[in-house]
Amino acid sequence: MLLSNLPALQVVIPLVSAPACLLLRNPRHAWACALIVSWLVLAMALLLLQQVYTLGTISYAIGAWATPWGIEYRIDMAGALMILVIATVGAVMMPYAWRSIQHELHSKHTGIYYTCYLLCLTGLLGIVVTGDAFNLFVFLEISSLSSYVLISLGSSRRALTAAYQYLVMGTIGATFILIGIGLLYMMTGTLNMQDISQRLPAVADTRTIRVAFAFVTVGVSIKLALFPLHIWLPNAYTYAPSVVSAFMAATATKVGVYVLLRFFFTLFGLQFSFNAMHVGNILMLLAVAAILVASLVAIFQDNVKRMLAYSSVAQIGYIILGISLATTAGISAGMLHLFNHAMIKGALFMTMGCIFLRLGSVELRDMQGLARQMPWTMAAFVAGGLSLVGLPLTSGFISKWYLVNAALADSYWPLAVLILVSSLLALIYIWRVVEAAYFHPPGADMHKVREAPASMLIPTWLLIGVNLYIGIDAGLITAIAQQGAASLIGQALP
Amino acid sequence: MSELLGHYNYWIVIVLMMTGFYTVIARPNLVKKVIGLFIFQTSVFILFISMAKVEGGTAPIIEEGLSVYSNPLPHVLILTAIVVSLATTALGLALVVRIHDAYGTSNEDDIHVQDEED
Numbered sequence: 001m002l003l004s005n006l007p008a009l010q011v012v013i014p015l016v017s018a019p020a021c022l023l024l025r026n027p028r029h030a031w032a033c034a035l036i037v038s039w040l041v042l043a044m045a046l047l048l049l050q051q052v053y054t055l056g057t058i059s060y061a062i063g064a065w066a067t068p069w070g071i072e073y074r075i076d077m078a079g080a081l082m083i084l085v086i087a088t089v090g091a092v093m094m095p096y097a098w099r100s101i102q103h104e105l106h107s108k109h110t111g112i113y114y115t116c117y118l119l120c121l122t123g124l125l126g127i128v129v130t131g132d133a134f135n136l137f138v139f140l141e142i143s144s145l146s147s148y149v150l151i152s153l154g155s156s157r158r159a160l161t162a163a164y165q166y167l168v169m170g171t172i173g174a175t176f177i178l179i180g181i182g183l184l185y186m187m188t189g190t191l192n193m194q195d196i197s198q199r200l201p202a203v204a205d206t207r208t209i210r211v212a213f214a215f216v217t218v219g220v221s222i223k224l225a226l227f228p229l230h231i232w233l234p235n236a237y238t239y240a241p242s243v244v245s246a247f248m249a250a251t252a253t254k255v256g257v258y259v260l261l262r263f264f265f266t267l268f269g270l271q272f273s274f275n276a277m278h279v280g281n282i283l284m285l286l287a288v289a290a291i292l293v294a295s296l297v298a299i300f301q302d303n304v305k306r307m308l309a310y311s312s313v314a315q316i317g318y319i320i321l322g323i324s325l326a327t328t329a330g331i332s333a334g335m336l337h338l339f340n341h342a343m344i345k346g347a348l349f350m351t352m353g354c355i356f357l358r359l360g361s362v363e364l365r366d367m368q369g370l371a372r373q374m375p376w377t378m379a380a381f382v383a384g385g386l387s388l389v390g391l392p393l394t395s396g397f398i399s400k401w402y403l404v405n406a407a408l409a410d411s412y413w414p415l416a417v418l419i420l421v422s423s424l425l426a427l428i429y430i431w432r433v434v435e436a437a438y439f440h441p442p443g444a445d446m447h448k449v450r451e452a453p454a455s456m457l458i459p460t461w462l463l464i465g466v467n468l469y470i471g472i473d474a475g476l477i478t479a480i481a482q483q484g485a486a487s488l489i490g491q492a493l494p
Numbered sequence: 495m496s497e498l499l500g501h502y503n504y505w506i507v508i509v510l511m512m513t514g515f516y517t518v519i520a521r522p523n524l525v526k527k528v529i530g531l532f533i534f535q536t537s538v539f540i541l542f543i544s545m546a547k548v549e550g551g552t553a554p555i556i557e558e559g560l561s562v563y564s565n566p567l568p569h570v571l572i573l574t575a576i577v578v579s580l581a582t583t584a585l586g587l588a589l590v591v592r593i594h595d596a597y598g599t600s601n602e603d604d605i606h607v608q609d610e611e612d
Contacts, residue, residue, distance in 0.1 A: 141581075157593075161609070168586075175538055179541065182541055
């Protein structure tokens, strides 16, 4: 009974417990509530993945209203993998959040933080499970509105302007998606994604559908911060509280990529998106620009959080590059990198949270000689950094390997060269931090700095551990990514 | 000519959409940007409502002798979208209030100048 309702419970439990966090006056109680819920969500995500793995795609009618009248929740392999990413990051972040939030936020804001955190989790999970185009827009707005609040909780006043900028761009993006969905409804008369994909080929060769495709593509690209629509991202990640940066970097943009995949492959279909509209060429160009430009900009940043934010824009470029190839190998490489980058960037931003807690700054010049005082935190940063570069025995190597192979299979050898060159760029910006922390003499006040508390170090190392484990044994995750890609492509074929 | 007049709803949608979009991009005042965003979203509501109209259809209430009804679904969708847009506008304005407290201005250019000085 409970098991068969998992797709709905996955979304409903964080949604209804969010207000409870606001009502619980004591910050410790609010934290405990959010902790229990986020771990429950992880348990449900694992059960769902197991169900999808053994039984295949799950279709769930909300309130037992039959589709296409009711809203359908639909989880296939790609969706189950996304839910696992979100739930894992959400669960790992919670024990970490307690000390970090206590330090960075005013005590009267902690309740708001945990409420918005759960709402954001609800929205992100909802986007993944829903099989209804309009429902997707609603969940997108739930996650976006709560993330604007989360960002604005940052300690600097620039957090407010960053949140405002994200609000304006995010709303334009979401409204574009709404226009696209409206035009699709106009032509097909349905909002159920499966129905739309069946009825679309008959009307595909009309201007309305082409316009809908353009609106959706631009709208989702803003949400996932595809170059050159990434302008909101660096400020938002730099000035948000550390936990929020880590959570958003690991999940929000990744869900954006997932929405793009859903629209391209499930709704519009491979044939229309890539053969009729040639979106693959455009995406490839933008992805290449993102990888090169953002990596170069990252090298010149003195604030390490901002550097990691630009690096995120570049890494999103890799994911999109895989998708733009529109082959099973390319998409599975993209999804593999999506998973790996969520773990890497989550861990790297978490080390920044540890450093901010003890040092009160994440500027490069303040971090000189830090490695002697915070060896475990800096070791985590180095491990994550090497994974970002793509050194063998780290997860970054696995996904880049598959990406290079996919590019070569389509004889795009310049792309393979580009991936290698940009890895060197990543090495340069990671090295700047390593050099400052390990090889510079410590400043005068450095001896007062202590290692971060275990409640923050253990979650960080947990994500690093996942990275290193995938670097050594990538069998399971590669299989899931390949199945996910196959399910996306498979649905696209008539 | 009938092409122009027959689609006048859609012309209004386009005019409103561009008005809102231009305001968001070109106005330095943060409150005006939020207003522009609201107009931009409103234009999409009219787009949805316009497409619900069925020629010769009446309000979707079952009644003797009537067989053609307008489509009620877009109205319901837009009811939801209005709530979303209301929340966005409220949050945007709340942020502007906080920004005004922190910077002493709600003009984007002045905020940039202050940020540069930091």
